[in-house]
Amino acid sequence: MGNLITCSISCDEWMDKISQWLDKKVGYIHDLEKNLATLENSMVKLKAKRNDLLRKATREEDKGGQRLEEFQVWLKKVESLDQKVDALLDARDVQLQRHGNISRKDGVGIMGMYGMGGVGKTTLLMQINNKFSEERCGFDFVIWVVVSKELHVEKIQDEIAQKVGLDGEKWEKKKKSQKTIDLYNFLKKKRFVLFLDDIWEKVDLTEIGVPFPAPENRCKVVFTTRKQGVCSEMMAEEQLEVQCLAEIEAFDLFQKKVGQKTLDSDPEIPKLAKDVARKCGGLPLALNVIGETMSCKKTVEEWRHAINVLTSYATEFSGMEDKILPLLKYSYDNLKGEDVKSCLLYCALFPEDDLISKKYLIDYLICEDIIDGSEGIERAENKGYEIIGDLVRASLLMEDADMEQNVCVCMMLFAKWHCGLHLNWEEKRRLSLCMQV
Ligand SMILES: Nc1ncnc2c1ncn2[C@@H]1O[C@H](COP(=O)(O)OP(=O)(O)OP(=O)(O)O)[C@@H](O)[C@H]1O
Ligand SMILES: [Mg+2]
Structure with a gap:
């Protein structure tokens, strides 16, 4: 032995x-x-x-x-x-490799990735996009376009034109039909991969001026959607479901967000943390948001209270399709300061997944009296940046990495929750009117 x-x-x-x-x-x-x-x-x-x-x-x-x-x-x-x-x-991260490989396969022209809101579709697509951008893999252009719920063909055309260098004063004056022809004539001689994030209905590639991906041109279109049906409508040859994180992976992410210090503050907390993490159902968005919310809770009583509240919210929202709503409501309730809450509600009035300039947002917030401007503009602006920082740390707003962090993006799901359930009609109308000014 x-x-x-x-x-x-x-x-x-x-x-x-x-x-x-x-x-x-x-x-x-x-x-x-x-x-x-x-x-x-x-x-x-x-x-x-x-x-x-x-x-x-x-x-x-x-x-x-x-x-x-x-x-x-x-x-x-x-x-x-x-x-x-x-x-x-x-686990899910490995999906990236698999998806990346599949999207590189020559036989696949159109690939769709579907899955519920907050599961990480955009994150995965962005990672694949980055890989293609780095490695090129023989493509002349790697093009990224966010589509979102409202489908605007001309907006997509303009974004593609900008990515391939067709934009400019002359382009802006062209009609939609001319843009279709110009894009088609340009792209038909190129090898491209087009990433379309967050589509809700069929995107007609021909109407945009995108040559249909085929074995002959070896071009590709890869998109994300919440609805599996859209994959068929888009005639995707590969349909891949982005799934929730497995339990171990989910708890790992949750623990990271909560932080070791909080987890160590009482021997009972790690067990309670497992219960809270389980309520997030493996959804990365929920794990991030709730993990951040719980990171400052260092007593067993606070954790037990969180479990009780989450359980009762789950019952309250049981008829709703999105299981994430009770979790988002809990993290909203836990935001420190009415101004932080109001800022988030205000952001939710912007179009879904829209880029919002931080500077403009802060100006709006000051005009709306959500931020007190009476003690000088500089002080008010600093407060605005602090509030946005709080919301970004809470994973309720996202910063856009490509834009030198001058803009933030409102999480779509939060917008839906707030507009649907939280504000009363009068408040919504008042805020919407302000937005149009
Ligand atoms: N593997 C992961 N690990 C950690 N965080 C993740 C992971 N995947 C996604 N996230 C985070 O979860 C949040 C939601 O992800 P993402 O926006 O990609 O979801 P989605 O499926 O595109 O949602 P939607 O349908 O609303 O567009 C983001 O804050 C993102 O950073
Ligand atoms: Mg997305």
């Missing part, structure tokens, strides 16, 4: 490596493919070692020997690592 323990020392190296990778979350996109391959490889080697040792142990047992307790513990550790690695390889 002494043999067995000596052998296990070399295996512990593998075990340590794998544990480290799991801690670091190999799934994160940087070097994803390489890291996952190495992880998988290491796990195969570790399991081969385990099998060798098990065979040796059986031989020793046949001769009357006995397994050391330590060996049993080691076997259990390997088993648990194996499960974690399996979960990770199956």
Whole structure:
């Protein structure tokens, strides 16, 4: 048996490596493919070692020997690592690799990614877009367009024109039909991949002037949508469902958002945290928002209260399609300061997923008296930036990375919740009128 323990020392190296990778979350996109391959490889080697040792142990047992307790513990550790690695390889981040590979396959012209709101479709599409932008893969153009609920063909045309360099004064004067012809004539000689984020109905590529992706032109269109039916309407050759995070992955994200300090503040909190995380149903949006909300709650009583409130909101909203609404309401209730809440409600009046200039938003907020401007404009503007910062940290507003952080985007789901349920008609009308000024 002494043999067995000596052998296990070399295996512990593998075990340590794998544990480290799991801690670091190999799934994160940087070097994803390489890291996952190495992880998988290491796990195969570790399991081969385990099998060798098990065979040796059986031989020793046949001769009357006995397994050391330590060996049993080691076997259990390997088993648990194996499960974690399996979960990770199956997990959602790996979808990126698979989706990325599929979207690179030559046979696939149109690919649709569907899934519920807040599940991470845009995030995945953006990651694929970044990969294509970095690696090029023989494409002349990698084009990203956000479509959103209201479909405006001309807006899409203008964005594509801008990305391929057809825009300018002359372009602006052209009619929609001319833009269709010009775009088509330009793109038919190019190899492009077009990413369309958040489509709600069929986007007619011909009407826009986008040549239909075919094996001959080796062009691609990849889009996201909440509705699976849209994938068929778009004639997507590949339809991929973006799924919620698996339990381990979800809890991992939640813990990160809550922070170790809060989790360690009482021995009972980690268990309660599991219950709260479970209520987020594996939705990244909910895990981020609720995780952030809970990060300042350091007593068991506060966590129990959160569970009670979330349970009662879930009943209140039980008829609603979006399971995320009670979670968003809870995080809204927990925002510190009426001005922060009012700012969020105000943002929700902007079109869904619209980019809002921070400067303009702050000007509006001052004019609306949501921010007190009586003590000087500079002070009021600083307050405005502080409020926006609070909302971004709470994952209720997003900053647009490409625009030097001068704009933020209102989360679509929040807008829906607030407009549908929270404001009364008079308030909505008043705010909408202000927006038109
Ligand atoms: N794998 C992930 N890990 C951590 N956070 C994530 C992950 N995927 C998405 N998120 C976060 O969850 C939130 C929602 O993601 P995203 O906007 O991609 O969802 P969506 O499916 O596009 O939603 P919608 O249908 O409303 O457009 C974002 O704040 C995003 O940063
Ligand atoms: Mg989206």
